[in-house]
Amino acid sequence: MSVLATIATQALELAQEPLTAADEKGIAGAAGAGMAYGLAAIGPGIGIGYLVGQAVQAMARQPESAGTVRTTMFLGIAFTEALALIGFVVFILLKFA
Amino acid sequence: MLHALLLAAEEGGAEEAASNPILPTMNELFWGAIAFGVMYFLLAYVLLPPVQRARNDRAATIQANKDAAESARAKAVSATAEVSDQLAGVRAETVTMLEQARAEAEAERQRLVSRADREVQAMKDLVESEIATEREEALATMRPQVADLAVGAASKMTGRQVDLAAVRPLVDRYLDNPN
Amino acid sequence: MIGLEYPPIENLVEWPNYFGGDSFWALNKIGLISLLAMAIPAAVFLFSKKELVPRGMQNMAESTVEFVENQVILPAIGRDGLRYLPLLLSLFLFVFIGNLFEVIPTFQMPANARMANPMLLALIVWVVFIAVGVKHHGLTYFKDIVWPPGVPVGLRWFVGLIELITVFFIRPFSLAVRLFANMLAGHILLVTFGVLCIAVFTAGLIIVLLPLTFGMLVALTAFEIFVSFLQAFVFALLTAVYIDSSLHPAH
Numbered sequence: 001m002s003v004l005a006t007i008a009t010q011a012l013e014l015a016q017e018p019l020t021a022a023d024e025k026g027i028a029g030a031a032g033a034g035m036a037y038g039l040a041a042i043g044p045g046i047g048i049g050y051l052v053g054q055a056v057q058a059m060a061r062q063p064e065s066a067g068t069v070r071t072t073m074f075l076g077i078a079f080t081e082a083l084a085l086i087g088f089v090v091f092i093l094l095k096f097a
Numbered sequence: 098m099l100h101a102l103l104l105a106a107e108e109g110g111a112e113e114a115a116s117n118p119i120l121p122t123m124n125e126l127f128w129g130a131i132a133f134g135v136m137y138f139l140l141a142y143v144l145l146p147p148v149q150r151a152r153n154d155r156a157a158t159i160q161a162n163k164d165a166a167e168s169a170r171a172k173a174v175s176a177t178a179e180v181s182d183q184l185a186g187v188r189a190e191t192v193t194m195l196e197q198a199r200a201e202a203e204a205e206r207q208r209l210v211s212r213a214d215r216e217v218q219a220m221k222d223l224v225e226s227e228i229a230t231e232r233e234e235a236l237a238t239m240r241p242q243v244a245d246l247a248v249g250a251a252s253k254m255t256g257r258q259v260d261l262a263a264v265r266p267l268v269d270r271y272l273d274n275p276n
Numbered sequence: 277m278i279g280l281e282y283p284p285i286e287n288l289v290e291w292p293n294y295f296g297g298d299s300f301w302a303l304n305k306i307g308l309i310s311l312l313a314m315a316i317p318a319a320v321f322l323f324s325k326k327e328l329v330p331r332g333m334q335n336m337a338e339s340t341v342e343f344v345e346n347q348v349i350l351p352a353i354g355r356d357g358l359r360y361l362p363l364l365l366s367l368f369l370f371v372f373i374g375n376l377f378e379v380i381p382t383f384q385m386p387a388n389a390r391m392a393n394p395m396l397l398a399l400i401v402w403v404v405f406i407a408v409g410v411k412h413h414g415l416t417y418f419k420d421i422v423w424p425p426g427v428p429v430g431l432r433w434f435v436g437l438i439e440l441i442t443v444f445f446i447r448p449f450s451l452a453v454r455l456f457a458n459m460l461a462g463h464i465l466l467v468t469f470g471v472l473c474i475a476v477f478t479a480g481l482i483i484v485l486l487p488l489t490f491g492m493l494v495a496l497t498a499f500e501i502f503v504s505f506l507q508a509f510v511f512a513l514l515t516a517v518y519i520d521s522s523l524h525p526a527h
Contacts, residue, residue, distance in 0.1 A: 071351050075517065078510040082450045085457035089119060092460070096118050096285045118285050119456075123300040124293065125392035128307030132314040133370055133396065139314075140369075141362035144321035148337055151326035158328060 033094035040087020047080040236272060244268045280475045288467055289389055289460070309387040313373035344368055344512065352516035353523065360519055363404065367397060368512040375459055375504030378466070379497050386459040386504070391452070398452035401515045406444075409522035420525055443521075451514060458507050462500045469493040 019027075055073035059066040244265055251259045296302025317340075324334035344365045349357040374387035388394050409417035421443055422436040469492055476485045 068351060071347065071513065074506070074510055075513060078454060078514060079450075081458075082454050085454055085461075086450075088457045088461055089453055092118055092285070118289055119391055121390065121392035121395050124296065124302040124304065125306045125310075125390055126396055127300050128303060129310045129387070129393040129396050132307075132310040133366070133393075133400070136314040136318060136370055137362065137366045139318050140321070140366045144318060145341070145362055145365065147326050148321060148324070148341060151330075151334070152338060152341070155328055
């Protein structure tokens with residue numbers, strides 16, 4: 001947000017001056033940040049949905065093994081979610097670093 | 098709004114150059130390492146062993162109690178079996194005694210009844226024989242008179258003399274068989 | 277128009293030092309939370325009585341130990357993993373209490389939303405599972421990873437390369453980043469809704485929008501408590517799985 005604020009204020013104050021290299025990097029970073037997180041969330045979203053659905057099916061078929069299935073499900077979610085989280089870290093890096 | 102944005106921009110811009118929100122800082126690493134190290138050594142060597150000992154003691158106590166209860170139950174089961182065995186024996190004995198008593202009573206009854214029957218029969222025989230002798234006597238005394246009366250009555254009605262000796266078998270037959 | 281002033285991220289995650297200036301031993305809020313995350317479980321364990329029938333703090337301590345044993349160690353490693361109970365228990369408690377400060381008023385900051393603690397713990401786990409592998413299998417531990425038996429020779433170098441990268445680089449990296457990014461995302465989410473609540477309040481839209489934003493804030497707080505627990509659980513569970521793959525590598 002601070003980058004956007006910088007851009008906004010500078011754009012207001014120095015409307016006639018051309019954008020500097022830092023400003024262009026900020027704009028590209030903000031746009032890229034949104035893209036990075038949005039794209040990174042697609043795959044893990046599908047993956048976690050499929051994974052949990054299958055786990056629920058397994059638990060419904062064999063309720064006695066629900067504990068094992070739940071543990072394995074959390075493990076799988078942790079692995080799948082890592083991709084989305086790396087996307088989130090990239091978002092933070094592009095946006096703020 | 099604009100003023101606030103300006104302020105935010107100034108603040109953000111000033112600090113942004115110095116730091117990256119992702120990289121770890123030295124002092125946080127230092128204190129985290131101290132905290133985790135102390136925690137691991139406290140848990141591993143000071144705090145966890147008593148808790149584990151308490152849990153093991155509890156498990157042992159529960160196991161011992163369970164074993165004691167199990168053995169007590171087994172003992173109770175065997176005692177119950179013993180008592181029921183005894184009970185069955187007593188019951189069988191009672192049944193045999195009862196059977197015996199019943200048989201004895203039956204025999205006694207049979208004996209008494211047959212004796213009474215015999216006595217009654219003897220008395221009846223006696224009485225019957227007495228009656229028969231009485232009757233014989235009565236018939237014997239009655240017979241000549243009846244013959245006489247019959248002969249007399251016949252003589253009167255016919256007007257002639259009826260021979261007594263001739264009539265006698267007739268009268269006897271009649272008296273012996275009145276019908 | 278709602279005057280939405282979102283604070284810069286440095287104001288959300290970076291805290292001034294209480295003392296120490298710029299030195300490496302300067303204590304700030306994250307350090308304080310780390311120390312509390314050590315002290316609170318230690319106090320619970322220290323002051324729990326050791327009675328036959330547990331109650332209160334003893335119940336808490338023992339059910340935590342039991343949870344780590346039954347839900348983390350036994351499913352992931354088995355009975356021979358009970359040796360690693362102190363390590364896994366301290367990892368679980370340190371991460372969990374550190375995360376829980378995300379929703380504790382006046383702190384409102386998970387210690388693991390800074391990279392320091394996750395990186396430290398991931399490095400410790402990395403060292404531990406490599407040490408366990410070397411201790412139990414010697415140098416064949418490394419040989420089995422880069423030259424895995426039971427794979428066709430043509431593919432072996434490729435699988436070995438992937439295994440090498442996965443085991444020695446991706447494992448610690450994903451372990452640290454998973455915890456860090458989850459907690460940072462949760463923290464930013466809570467801040468976002470907190471800022472939104474304040475903006476709605478100052479804009480005078482109290483009856484119209486505040487119930488929605490505030491309800492969302494409460495729901496997210498509950499969700500973040502769940503995430504705090506889940507991330508601690510997943511951290512301990514993954515550590516156990518890595519230790520298991522070092523103990524019994526032939527799968």
